[in-house]
Amino acid sequence: MTRRLLLATRNPKKLAELRRILAAGVGSADLDIVGLDDVPPYQEAPETGATFADNALLKARAAARHTGLPAVADDSGLTVDALGGMPGVLSARWAGRSRDDDANLRLVLDQVADVPDDRRGAAFVCAAALVTPDGTEQVVEERLAGVLTRNPRGTGGFGYDPIFQPHGDTRTTAEMSPAEKDAISHRGRAFRALAPHIAAALQDSGTGPGC
Amino acid sequence: MTRRLLLATRNPKKLAELRRILAAGVGSADLDIVGLDDVPPYQEAPETGATFADNALLKARAAARHTGLPAVADDSGLTVDALGGMPGVLSARWAGRSRDDDANLRLVLDQVADVPDDRRGAAFVCAAALVTPDGTEQVVEERLAGVLTRNPRGTGGFGYDPIFQPHGDTRTTAEMSPAEKDAISHRGRAFRALAPHIAAALQDSGTGPGC
Numbered sequence: 001m002t003r004r005l006l007l008a009t010r011n012p013k014k015l016a017e018l019r020r021i022l023a024a025g026v027g028s029a030d031l032d033i034v035g036l037d038d039v040p041p042y043q044e045a046p047e048t049g050a051t052f053a054d055n056a057l058l059k060a061r062a063a064a065r066h067t068g069l070p071a072v073a074d075d076s077g078l079t080v081d082a083l084g085g086m087p088g089v090l091s092a093r094w095a096g097r098s099r100d101d102d103a104n105l106r107l108v109l110d111q112v113a114d115v116p117d118d119r120r121g122a123a124f125v126c127a128a129a130l131v132t133p134d135g136t137e138q139v140v141e142e143r144l145a146g147v148l149t150r151n152p153r154g155t156g157g158f159g160y161d162p163i164f165q166p167h168g169d170t171r172t173t174a175e176m177s178p179a180e181k182d183a184i185s186h187r188g189r190a191f192r193a194l195a196p197h198i199a200a201a202l203q204d205s206g207t208g209p210g211c
Numbered sequence: 212m213t214r215r216l217l218l219a220t221r222n223p224k225k226l227a228e229l230r231r232i233l234a235a236g237v238g239s240a241d242l243d244i245v246g247l248d249d250v251p252p253y254q255e256a257p258e259t260g261a262t263f264a265d266n267a268l269l270k271a272r273a274a275a276r277h278t279g280l281p282a283v284a285d286d287s288g289l290t291v292d293a294l295g296g297m298p299g300v301l302s303a304r305w306a307g308r309s310r311d312d313d314a315n316l317r318l319v320l321d322q323v324a325d326v327p328d329d330r331r332g333a334a335f336v337c338a339a340a341l342v343t344p345d346g347t348e349q350v351v352e353e354r355l356a357g358v359l360t361r362n363p364r365g366t367g368g369f370g371y372d373p374i375f376q377p378h379g380d381t382r383t384t385a386e387m388s389p390a391e392k393d394a395i396s397h398r399g400r401a402f403r404a405l406a407p408h409i410a411a412a413l414q415d416s417g418t419g420p421g422c
Contacts, residue, residue, distance in 0.1 A: 048325045050293075082261075084295030096321040110307040114259045 003202040004032045006039060008063035008073035013158045018072070020178065021188055025195030026202065034069075042066035047089070052077065052127035053139050055089060060131040068133050070201045072194070076126040076187055078160040080108065080148060082115040088125075091159065105152060105163050112148060120148045122164060124173075126186035128194045130201060138197045142189035144173075157181060214413040215243045217250060219274035219284035224369045229285070231389065232399050236406030237413065245280075253277035258300070263288065263338035264350050266300060271342040279344050281412045283405070287337040287398055289371040291319065291359060293326040299336075302370065316363060316374050323359060331359045333375060335384075337397035339405045341412060349408045353400035355384075368392060 005026075007018050015035045022033060036044070045062035049055040055075035063071035077091030087094040087108065095103040112120065123146065129139040145167050152162035154174030161174035166184060173181050182188040216237075218229050226246045233244060247255070256273035260266040263286040270284035288302030298305040298319065306314040323331065334357065340350040356378050363373035365385030372385035377395060384392050393399040 046325055048327060050330065083301075084297045084299060086295045086297050088295060090294075090322050094322065096318060097324065107307060111301050111305065113308065114257055116259060119261065 002030045002032050004034060004069050005198065005202060006063050006067055006069040006071040007033055007035050008044075008059045008071050010036045011158075014074075017178070017182070017187060018074070018191060021182055021191045022072075022195060022198065025192050026199045031202070036063070039067050039069075047075065049075070049089065052089060052125055053129070053141055056127040056129035057131070057137065057139055060129040061137075064131040064133050070130065070132045070198070072128065072130050072191075072198065074126055074128045074187060074190065076124065076159075078108070078164065079123050079125055080112065081121040082112050082119050083108070101159055105160050108148070108160065109151070109163060117147075122146060122148050124160070124164060124186040126190040128187070128190040130194055130197050132201045132204070134204075136201065138194060140190050140193040142186050142193065144184060144186040144189075213241045213243050215245060215280055216409065216413060217274050217278055217280040217282040218244055218246050219255075219270045219282050221247045222369075225285075228389070228393070228398060229283070229402060232393055232402045233283075233406060233409065236403050237410045242413070247274070250278050250280075258286065260286070260300065263300060263336055264340070264352055267338040267340035268342070268348065268350055271340040272348075275342040275344050281341065281343045281409070283339065283341050283402075283409065285337055285339045285398060285401065287335065287370075289319070289375065290334050290336055291323065292332040293323050293330050294319070312370055316371050319359070319371065320362070320374060328358075333357060333359050335371070335375060335397040337401040339398070339401040341405055341408050343412045343415070345415075347412065349405060351401050351404040353397050353404065355395060355397040355400075 007015055009015055019033050045058040047055045049058055052075040056073050059073035060071045063073060077088050079085045079088050095107040124144040125141065127139055127141040131137050146165050149163050149165050149172060153172045154162050156176060157174045162172055165172050218226055220226055230244050256269040258266045260269055266286035267284050271282045274282035274284060288299050290296045290299050306318040335355040336352065338350055338352040342348050357376050360374050360376050360383060364383045365373050367385045367387060373383055376383050
């Protein structure tokens with residue numbers, strides 16, 4: 001039978017990235033990974049948590065409760081040392097709620113324009129949560145450390161990828177192939193760590209209660 | 212003889228505020244408080260410090276070195292709990308280097324729009340530094356704690372005054388008279404704490420070395 005898993009996101013690039021990672025970690029046979037645009041609409045949880053883990057759990061709980069499906073959600077962002085750890089949980093709306101990725105990353109570059117090279121440390125952080133309809137919860141958090149560049153470079157990825165260069169590499173994550181990025185990224189690591197729990201949850205939901 | 216003191220700022224509102232506070236604390240008789248627009252131009256220190264105190268000292272040192280006058284500088288800003296202590300030292304350029312007070316405070320309001328009332332704590336912080344031509348340095352830091360409002364209120368003051376409400380008051384600092392604000396403000400407190408040191412420095416510079 002087909003196993004269905006809900007990824008609680010409307011971001012098509014994030015959905016594609018997570019499908020790719022989870023297909024490798026959970027196994028793609030009979031696995032139907034759907035996004036929020038594929039299920040009946042419900043009142044989504046506002047992302048008001050103070051931490052990435054709070055927000056990932058809020059989103060996954062709401063998704064599981066309203067759909068009856070095992071639900072996975074992540075909350076990811078960029079933490080910049082010279083910005084006191086921000087944009088952090090506000091990464092997606094840093095330049096304002098109506099602005100886009102390009103406005104967000106240009107604002108960060110502008111804010112840290114006078115910050116010298118030895119204080120440009122940053123990290124991508126991802127908290128990934130799994131909540132099953134029976135209330136089982138798992139959350140993992142992973143990070144990728146690096147530095148902010150002076151200018152955007154590369155066209156891959158999304159979000160702050162063009163201005164983030166991981167330690168030990170001369171490229172931004174926007175200059176890497178999807179597979180290269182998945183192998184090292186905060187989101188790749190978090191979802192691979194969550195994959196065994198997802199596989200177990202799908203097994204449980206596949207056989208159903210009492211079987 | 213006239214005593215001259217340099218306030219290392221080009222912000223006319225800040226200059227007026229500091230003149231008011233220092234005239235009360237140091238005594239206005241024969242006191243000539245000049246700003247950066249009143250002295251020959253020199254290479255000003257970039258505000259690249261990681262703290263308010265660092266930046267105040269950088270600015271006062273450069274001003275004293277290049278003018279031969281006792282120099283006072285402040286670095287002030289808003290620290291917002293939900294923004295990891297930012298805008299902090301980046302308060303003046305939060306929305307970008309070419310933006311103004313209104314753009315800065317609107318960006319902060321937008322960034323914390325979904326932050327609930329019990330996590331909207333903030334503080335105005337001021338570090339004030341005095342550097343004399345003979346190399347004596349003093350720096351003090353004071354703060355005014357409060358909360359962020361949901362919308363701007365009031366037309367007084369400058370910077371983030373319209374969105375900052377001190378604890379124990381129902382008004383923003385932009386709804387207070389200049390005298391009311393001076394009495395409680397971070398900058399009022401810091402400059403009053405610095406005033407005895409300024410008075411002593413002016414006494415020394417008035418009599419001159421060896422007299």
